[in-house]
Amino acid sequence: MKALEGIKVLDFTHVQSGPTCTQILGWFGADVIKVERPGVGDATRQQLVDVPGADSLYFTMLNHNKRSIELNPKTDAGKEVLTRLIEECDVLVENFAPGALDRMGFPWERIQEINPRIIMASIKGFGPGKYQDCKVYENVAQCAGGSASTTGFRDGPPLVTGAQIGDSGTGLHLCLGIVTALFQREKTGKGQKVSCAMQDSVLNLARVKMRDQQRLQRGPLREYSQYGEGIPFGEAVPRAGNDSGGGQPGRILKCKGWETDPNAYTYFITQAAVWDQVCDVIGAPEWKDADGFRTPAERLDKLNMIFGRIEDWTMTKTKFEVMDICNPLNIPVGPILSMKEISEDEGLYQTGTMVRVDHPERGEYLSVGCPIKLSDSPVEVTRSPLLGEHTTEILSEVLGYSGEDLDRIVGSGAVGKPKEKSAA
Numbered sequence: 001m002k003a004l005e006g007i008k009v010l011d012f013t014h015v016q017s018g019p020t021c022t023q024i025l026g027w028f029g030a031d032v033i034k035v036e037r038p039g040v041g042d043a044t045r046q047q048l049v050d051v052p053g054a055d056s057l058y059f060t061m062l063n064h065n066k067r068s069i070e071l072n073p074k075t076d077a078g079k080e081v082l083t084r085l086i087e088e089c090d091v092l093v094e095n096f097a098p099g100a101l102d103r104m105g106f107p108w109e110r111i112q113e114i115n116p117r118i119i120m121a122s123i124k125g126f127g128p129g130k131y132q133d134c135k136v137y138e139n140v141a142q143c144a145g146g147s148a149s150t151t152g153f154r155d156g157p158p159l160v161t162g163a164q165i166g167d168s169g170t171g172l173h174l175c176l177g178i179v180t181a182l183f184q185r186e187k188t189g190k191g192q193k194v195s196c197a198m199q200d201s202v203l204n205l206a207r208v209k210m211r212d213q214q215r216l217q218r219g220p221l222r223e224y225s226q227y228g229e230g231i232p233f234g235e236a237v238p239r240a241g242n243d244s245g246g247g248q249p250g251r252i253l254k255c256k257g258w259e260t261d262p263n264a265y266t267y268f269i270t271q272a273a274v275w276d277q278v279c280d281v282i283g284a285p286e287w288k289d290a291d292g293f294r295t296p297a298e299r300l301d302k303l304n305m306i307f308g309r310i311e312d313w314t315m316t317k318t319k320f321e322v323m324d325i326c327n328p329l330n331i332p333v334g335p336i337l338s339m340k341e342i343s344e345d346e347g348l349y350q351t352g353t354m355v356r357v358d359h360p361e362r363g364e365y366l367s368v369g370c371p372i373k374l375s376d377s378p379v380e381v382t383r384s385p386l387l388g389e390h391t392t393e394i395l396s397e398v399l400g401y402s403g404e405d406l407d408r409i410v411g412s413g414a415v416g417k418p419k420e421k422s423a424a
Contacts, residue, residue, distance in 0.1 A: 002029020003377035005166045007182065008398070010089040011066060016041045016138070016164065016196065017123045018095035019062040020171025025091070025178065025378045027370040032086065033394055034063065034385065035382045038070040038416030041387040054361035056266035059365045060384040064357070066223040068385035070416030073104050082106065084399045086114045091178055095123040098133050102178030108193060118191040119181045121174055127197040136198050138203060141166030144204025149211040154226060154238040159239075170201040171301045208245050212237045223247045228300040244269055249296075249303055252336065253311040263341070267308055269332040272296045277329040282313040392418045 007030040019042070021165060026032040036042055044058040072078040082104075086092065092111065094101060101107060111120055125136025126144070142148050142160045152159035163169075173267040177194040185191060203210070212221055216237060220227050223250075224240050227233075244250030250269035257264040270278055271293075279287045287293045292302065314322055319335035326333045337345075343366055348354040355369040370379040392410070395401040401409055410418055 001377070003374055004028040004030040007091065008089040009033065010085050010092040012092065012094040012096065012101075014095065015057075016062060016167035017171045018093055018174075019044075020123070020168045021123070021174045022066065022093050023062055023064055024172070024175045024370065024372070024410060027381065028374070028377060030091075031398075032066040033089070033390075034066045035066045035071050035073075035082075035085075036068055036387060038072055038413070040069075041068070045387065051362040054359070055384065055386070057365060060357070060362070060365060063384035064367065065382050066385055067390035067394060068388055069344055069391045070388035071391075072414045073106070075412060075414040077409050078414035079105060081395070081399065081409060081414065083114055084161075086111055086118060088398055089115070089118060090182065091121060091122045093174070093178070097135060098124060107157060112191065116191060117185060117189065117392055119185065119194060120191070121194040122176050122196075122359075123170055123174055124195065124197050126199050127195075131199075136166070138166040138368055141198035141202050142143070146198045146206045146209055146272070147202050150206065150237050150239060153241040154231075155238050155423055156239070165205050166198050166202050168189045169205055170196050170198045173204070175202045209237050222297075222300060223249065223262065225249075225303060228303045228403075230301070242267070247293050248272070248332075249299075249307075250332075250381050251307045251311075253307065256315050256317055259374045261339040263336045264319060265336040266314055266322045267334045267336065268307070268314065268322075268326075270306065270310070272297075274329060274331050274384075277331055278310070281325060281329065281331065282310050284309055306400070310363070319354070352379060352381075357381060359383050361386070386419065388419050391415050 004025060005027070009022055009025050009030045009032045011018070011032050011034040013019050013022055013034075022032050022034070034042075042059055042063070044062070045055045047056055047058050049056045063065050071081055072180060073082045080370040086106070101111075108120055111118060124132065125134055125141065126132050131144075136144070139148075139160045142165060143158070147165060148158040148160050151161055174194065174196040177196060181192050198319050211237065216233060216235075220233050223243070224233075224238065225243050226238065226240070230374070236418065242250070248269050250267060250273050252265050253268050255264045255266050279285050286304075288373075292298050317325065322333050323335060342348065345354070349356070351373070352369040353371060355367050356364055357367050358364050366383065369381050392406075395406060395409060395415065409415060
């Protein structure tokens with residue numbers, strides 16, 4: 001049995017943040033019904049297209065395990081169908097611009113009136129306040145949530161990260177909120193609203209920097225490289241390059257082949273507990289008991305020299321050789337893996353973290369599978385739906401339309417042109 005089997009999700013999401021959330025619910029067995037504009041669909045179907053005539057990878061990789069129904073909720077027939085869907089579903093998820101559902105005639109009060117048990121989950125850019133009506137995209141969220149100001153090197157500009165912590169990060173937070181609300185409903189019998197702001201989600205993921213902001217008020221941040229270099233701190237947490245955020249000095253260092261391979265690097269941490277092993281590995285045993293090197297505090301003003309010496313050693317090894325040598329000694333290291341290397345790692349396919357998916361229009365493609373593993377709820381990743389592929393199926397099987405009633409809805413134009421379900 002799948003963990004969320006029997007749960008119906010009305011998916012009014014698009015682009016990345018909302019689809020991330022609903023895809024996870026689908027992976028765990030929920031019946032996710034994706035509502036899309038007739039003839040148009042989710043905007044990402046046609047964004048960054050690499051195979052002409054096929055949905056983009058942007059869409060397919062965020063909409064596994066869903067069914068698609070085309071619906072125009074602004075028409076009378078569309079409002080009827082949407083009302084029926086709200087009646088049948090356990091969860092409604094949306095990431096529209098503020099006020100969009102209200103303008104359709106379905107504010108929270110109306111939705112709750114139709115189905116008092118429904119969970120309505122929303123993603124917005126900002127929470128209540130002066131910015132609540134502003135649109136937010138991935139990089140804006142990273143900037144407003146404190147991530148960009150603390151990412152990059154001290155003498156450079158703020159940087160956004162390639163990890164989609166604004167969009168996908170918020171989707172993950174919302175998914176947890178939905179499951180929690182469903183659990184509470186088992187006790188109360190009532191639905192509720194769940195909301196996640198992208199700014200809030202990014203801030204939650206950057207909480208260690210808020211930790212450092214408070215520590216900074218009581219003195220310098222001693223684990224930051226600039227402390228050891230004698231550079232004064234300002235009023236806000238600075239950018240710290242590739243310093244480790246956990247109090248143990250760490251750097252990204254060049255490895256053998258770095259001249260031609262942009263990812264021939266390793267992350268190397270000089271953890272205090274294995275300092276002697278680090279010294280032996282890099283050929284500097286004299287540092288183990290030398291004055292000014294014995295304790296982490298004594299080494300702070302020498303980190304540039306220490307990591308320079310370590311890098312002299314790592315440059316003679318590949319990033320994987322560094323792992324093979326250091327891991328048995330409990331020295332924390334990790335290779336900088338490229339997306340190409342990750343896509344070719346068969347171990348990730350064996351665990352389901354990476355998957356190969358067949359698609360009737362684009363053929364086989366690679367995607368990221370479910371990162372959460374449940375021992376009694378295995379995840380089977382199924383392909384994303386074609387636009388409107390399940391319209392008739394949902395109208396008949398979920399909502400019970402048949403005969404003349406079904407013909408009336410289909411003939412109204414509110415649900416696009418019905419399609420035969422693909423066998424692939």
